[in-house]
Amino acid sequence: MNRWMKVLSGCIPVLLLLTGGCMYPDDKRxxxxxxxxxxxxxxxxxxxxxxxxxxxxxxxxxxQAGTSPYERxxxxxxxxxxxxxxxxxxxxxxxxxxxxVLVALEDRMQVKLxxxxxxxRLRDLQVAVDGYREKRKRLPAAESVGEGFYSIxxxxxxxxxETIPSPYTVGLSLPLVMDxxxxxxxxxxxEILRMMQEGKRKKDQAEDLRxxxxxDSLFVPARSPEIRLEDGEPVLVExxxx
Numbered sequence: 001m002n003r004w005m006k007v008l009s010g011c012i013p014v015l016l017l018l019t020g021g022c023m024y025p026d027d028k029r030x031x032x033x034x035x036x037x038x039x040x041x042x043x044x045x046x047x048x049x050x051x052x053x054x055x056x057x058x059x060x061x062x063x064q065a066g067t068s069p070y071e072r073x074x075x076x077x078x079x080x081x082x083x084x085x086x087x088x089x090x091x092x093x094x095x096x097x098x099x100x101v102l103v104a105l106e107d108r109m110q111v112k113l114x115x116x117x118x119x120x121r122l123r124d125l126q127v128a129v130d131g132y133r134e135k136r137k138r139l140p141a142a143e144s145v146g147e148g149f150y151s152i153x154x155x156x157x158x159x160x161x162e163t164i165p166s167p168y169t170v171g172l173s174l175p176l177v178m179d180x181x182x183x184x185x186x187x188x189x190x191e192i193l194r195m196m197q198e199g200k201r202k203k204d205q206a207e208d209l210r211x212x213x214x215x216d217s218l219f220v221p222a223r224s225p226e227i228r229l230e231d232g233e234p235v236l237v238e239x240x241x242x
Contacts, residue, residue, distance in 0.1 A: 030090045030097065035113070038088035039218050042075065042100050043111040045084035056102055056109060057083075070210065070220035071114050073102040092116060105214055112214065118164055118222045122176070122184050125162065129182055132157050139182045148238040149177045149225070152184075166191060167219040179225070179238060188213060188221045192234040209234055 031038070049057045057079035077087045077100075090096040090113075099114040129152070132140045140157050141150035154161045163173035164186050172194075175187045192209050209227040214220060226237040 031088075032090060032097075035090060035098075035218060038090055039100075039111050039113065041084060042080075042088065045080045046075065046102065046109070046111060048083050049080060050109070058102060068210075068221070068224055070103050070112070070214065071099070071101060071222060073109075075100040075102060075111070101220065103214060103220060105211065110214075112220045113218050114220055114222050115167060118186065121162075121164070122186070122223050125159075125176070126184050128157050128159065129178065129184060133182055139178065139180075141178065145175075145177055145187070146236045148180050149185075149187075149236045150180075152176055152178055168213055168217050169194060177236065184223070185225050185236075186221070186223050187236065188224050189227060189234045189236070191221075192227055196234075 046057055057076050058073045059076045077093050087094050090098050092099050097116050099116060101112055101114055102109040103112045129140060140153040142153040143151050145151050163175055166172040166174050168191050174190060176184055177187045178184050191213055195212050210221045210224060227234050228237055
């Protein structure tokens, strides 16, 4: 755990974010300071839709391969006509940075946000990784960071090392990792360790620890592998084949 302690020791004191405005510079058109209000508005509309129709207002498109369970149920705003006054300007449908999704949490479906700036950046980097593999016949892997996962040799790809600003803690950047197939992910273990150190959650060997992050924030841990406890430490879990 020592390596992760060093990552955490350099962080600004913990402040859970309630809006995306602290993550990146942004324009005011999307009203990012009102994200909690936007989410509450969509939650109310989705709850009313469920009460009247006994189904969820989600898109029926097939799920993309590798998409985490926290990104699968994208809200279909066309189904919420008559239930919501306006589509939030922060939503993808209005040119905003966020997908509004439904996540099963605490025995109900809750509205959360997927930050498309994260997913878009990983998609661009995935192109670079795939190009490197095609040319070199190997992955740009630096060192092992867990069973089946590796840090990325950005220098070998001719790129500056890159991290993702955490949507949960001011000043904390999250590393990127790849699995043995070369698929890129954001590594949220520094956030999990922070919560463990603060004693905020009961340690459960059987639980996917990404749920800890969902309970305290508007944001889902986008593009992440499952995280579980092993010998008291959070570890990344490979997707099962098939």
